[in-house]
Amino acid sequence: MxxxxxxxxxxxxxxxxxxxxxxxxxxxxxxxxxxxxxxxxxxxxxxxxxxxxxxxxxxxxxxxxxxxxxxxxxxxxxxxxxxxxxxxxxxxxxxxxxxxxxxxxxxxxxxxxxxxxxxxxxxxxxxxxxxxxxxxxxxxxxxxxxxxxxxxxxxxxxxxxxxxxxxxxxxxxxxxxxxxxxxxxxxxxxxxxxxxxxxxxxxxxxxxxxxxxxxxxxxxxxxxxxxxxxxxxxxxxxxxxxxxxxxxxxxxxxxxxxxxxxxxLASIVPTVACPHLPENTRSAAQLHDIRVDQVVIGSCTNGRMEDMQAAYEILNGKHIAPGVRCIIIPATMQILRECVQRGWYTAFIDAGAVVSTPTCGPCLGGYMGILAAGERCIATTNRNFVGRMGHVDSEVYLASPHTAAASALAGYITEYREA
Amino acid sequence: MYTQGKVFRYPDNVDTDVIIPARYLNTPDANELALHCMEDIDAEFVHKVAKGDVIVAGWNFGCGSSREHAPLVIKTCGTGCVIAKSFARIFYRNAINIGLPILECEQAAQEIGAGDEVKVDFDTGIITDVTTGKTYQAQPFPPFIQNIIRCGGLLKSLKEGEQHG
Known part of the structure; x- marks a missing residue:
């Protein structure tokens, strides 16, 4: 065999x-x-x-x-x-x-x-x-x-x-x-x-x-x-x-x-895992009534160059929705350097996002973006267990960089649609 | 070897983030970490658990992170054994490596009630629900894993292997 x-x-x-x-x-x-x-x-x-x-x-x-x-x-x-x-x-x-x-x-x-x-x-x-x-x-x-x-x-x-x-x-x-x-x-x-x-x-x-x-x-x-x-x-x-x-x-x-x-692969749609298990998936299009307080783009799952590029292409020249905190974390110093060199950091900052040096920080509720009770985050991270990003009564929705960036602009969960 | 104690029941997919939240992982000290064992799923657990007590859970116990702190805090709290329908693979490995007895037994995990008095014989894999009088047979470990357990953990078994090899 x-x-x-x-x-x-x-x-x-x-x-x-x-x-x-x-x-x-x-x-x-x-x-x-x-x-x-x-x-x-x-x-x-x-x-x-x-x-x-x-x-x-x-x-x-x-x-x-x-x-x-x-x-x-x-x-x-x-x-x-x-x-x-x-x-x-x-x-x-x-x-x-x-x-x-x-x-x-x-x-x-x-x-x-x-x-x-x-x-x-x-x-x-x-x-x-x-x-x-x-x-x-x-x-x-x-x-x-x-x-x-x-x-x-x-x-x-x-x-x-x-x-x-x-x-x-x-x-x-x-x-x-x-x-x-x-x-x-x-x-x-x-x-x-x-x-x-x-x-x-x-x-x-x-x-x-x-x-x-x-x-x-x-x-x-x-x-x-x-x-x-x-x-x-x-x-x-x-x-x-x-x-x-x-x-x-x-x-x-x-x-x-x-x-x-x-x-x-042609049948794949922008997908989001809802609290509190990665298997609780829905299409982003079904979740437009979910408002978000925070957006995290980064982590070992999605902190690479193509992820930063997706964030840049969606956020460039736009502004994140009022009341939304958007945290962008390139995964390595080389990626960070490349983002700076290409002018993407300026675009992120102008869009109202905050940018960090590489860290796992918020993904596991360590630091750099901890959620309070009742708060909701859409993140490109990998786990949405109870209390994963902070308070036990907070919620994490897992998504792609495209969906997370588009949601940051909208203030609610949405798929990215090209203009 | 055996343990006997009362049962704490938990559902399917108990993850390592609720067993020991990452916000406490800024120390490797097992006694300090153990104060927060199961905190995000059952804040009362650490106050109620007594030496020899048994955790009974559903499928995929210990899913998520590779943090060895998870089986370590369960053991340090005094828990004598975890019985589940299945275990996430890294948790399974870690539990064996640090000497926390774990047993896979679907029927026992299904039927044993919260608060029941349970006796678990690790040599035979027989689980007795003293409260109901019912017994269950858990899956035995392969001999290779039994040897790790007999030596008191992976590193001790390696040291023993060095001496004999």
Whole structure:
């Protein structure tokens, strides 16, 4: 029986000719990742267990992104723990303020992760790198500690659901609308323990930013990983960027999938996930009676260049609705710099928005846009659980940058319609 | 090994943001974090929970973030075990890695009532609802995972492997 793309990568990293779904394996890791919230717990575990060195200083990545520049003294202490550990172990991929970005935008951008890699990260959205044709999954701090110490991790080989994409997206839709539509179809545990493998000519037609966004939210369907095949788009993205040579794995023609879901991208509409689960999806057109207090455009899901571009094209020369607060957060310093250079920051500010340095901040209710009781936000982030962005009685609606920017101008949830 | 205590019931899709809200994640200190366990879904939980008590929930318990703080606060509060119809995969891994006993058992998760007295035998996977007298058989862990649990967590099992390997 053939293997899926994920199974091929796992078999190669476990030194096995083949693996089957359900098999427990030990696999070699190419990159082990942590952030300023999960790394301190991993550092404690690492030290407590008596480990004194990391398996490879070039294969550990520590990114301070959740609460930096530090939001308070405790957050500063956590960053300090990460900084000291990185220094002590000469971690080459350590990203502090000034260099940092939101980890899942930063590592692909900087070429730290590449096609064919096997990656764990102590952050649930580590599944993002599947867009590059890597196996990449979120774990906890103890797994991170074990990964840093041994360069290996145990996995149960996942089965897979294939999402066969055809057609082309409408102009006012992006990868976010695709993944929200899928989560709405299969539910927040619809791919629990499984891989989501994206195939078809529609998948190849998607930009890298769209693919990164789609894989980023695979976890919101409960998946272990999301993955796209490597094609010309991938190789063009990796070329001149990837620190290590990409390795291309392809699913066998007779690979076994639990099921195949056919999706015509032309049928996708601007989609919004209503409180309090990412599966509660509606079309934006059905939600015009929902007024918003705040709009957030950013995060590891939608803080990339194409997301900033969508915000710019919609907000440029316009003004956000009275009473709406609009927060725009480019995901990395490179993206921020590019936005400034292109004059987009001026356009955002003239439109009445506020712009921030890269941070996960508001997405997880950390800082930089916390909601009060009864307030409502439309955000390009990834979770809308109870209390996710602040008070337990606040509400988060998840949407694409197009929909969020259009809603900022309208003051209520609306899809973007070209003038 | 077993735990015995009263049951706290929660619905499907209990996420890590309600288990431990991110606004408190500016410290790795488990005792400090545990003061806010389940705060956004049940503010009374930390005041009522006693050592050995059992959380019973529906599908996809622990979905969302990879924060290990989530199973850690549940354990630190004194909770002896979580029984659910299913667990989100990162929570499942984290619970095993830090030594919080968790059991998947759809029927038990469906039938056991809030406030019931429950006894859970981790060696056999038998769950007894002392209040109703009914027993349930949970899915046993594969031997590989049993070994992690026996060693007292992932890192200890790795250390043990180093010594024997």
């Amino acid at each position: 053939g293997m899926t793309m994920t199974q091929k990568i796992l078999a190669a990293h476990a030194g096995l000719d083949s693996v089957t779904a359900g098999q427990l394996i030990h696999a070699k890791l190419d990159i082990v990742l942590g952030n300023d919230i999960t790394t301190p717990v991993a550092v404690n575990e690492f030290r407590k267990a008596g480990f004194d060195k990391v398996f490879d200083k070039d294969r550990v990545a520590i990114v301070l992104d959740h609460f930096v520049p530090n939001k308070d003294i405790k957050a500063a202490e956590q960053s300090k723990t990460c900084r000291q550990f990185a220094c002590e172990h000469c971690v080459s991929h350590f990203y502090d303020v000034g260099k940092m970005g939101i980890e899942h935008a930063l590592l692909p951008e900087q070429g730290v992760v590449t096609a064919g890699d096997c990656i764990i990260g102590a952050d649930s959205h580590t599944c993002t790198y599947g867009a590059l044709g890597a196996f990449s999954t979120g774990v906890g701090s103890t797994d991170m500690a074990a990964g840093m110490a041994t360069g290996t991790a145990w996995f149960k080989v996942p089965s897979a659901i294939r999402f066969h994409l055809t057609g082309r997206l409408p102009a006012n839709c992006s990868g976010k609308d695709v993944i929200l539509t899928i989560i709405g179809m299969i539910g927040v545990d619809g791919a629990l323990y499984k891989s989501m493998e994206f195939t078809g000519d529609g998948a190849h037609a998607l930009s890298m930013d769209d693919r990164l966004c789609i894989c980023n939210m695979a976890i919101e369907a409960g998946a272990k990983n999301g993955i796209f095949p490597v094609d010309d788009v991938t190789l063009a993205y990796l070329n001149g960027r990837s620190e290590r040579p990409p390795v291309v794995y392809q699913a066998d023609e007779d690979a076994e999938y639990e099921k195949t879901v056919e999706i015509d």
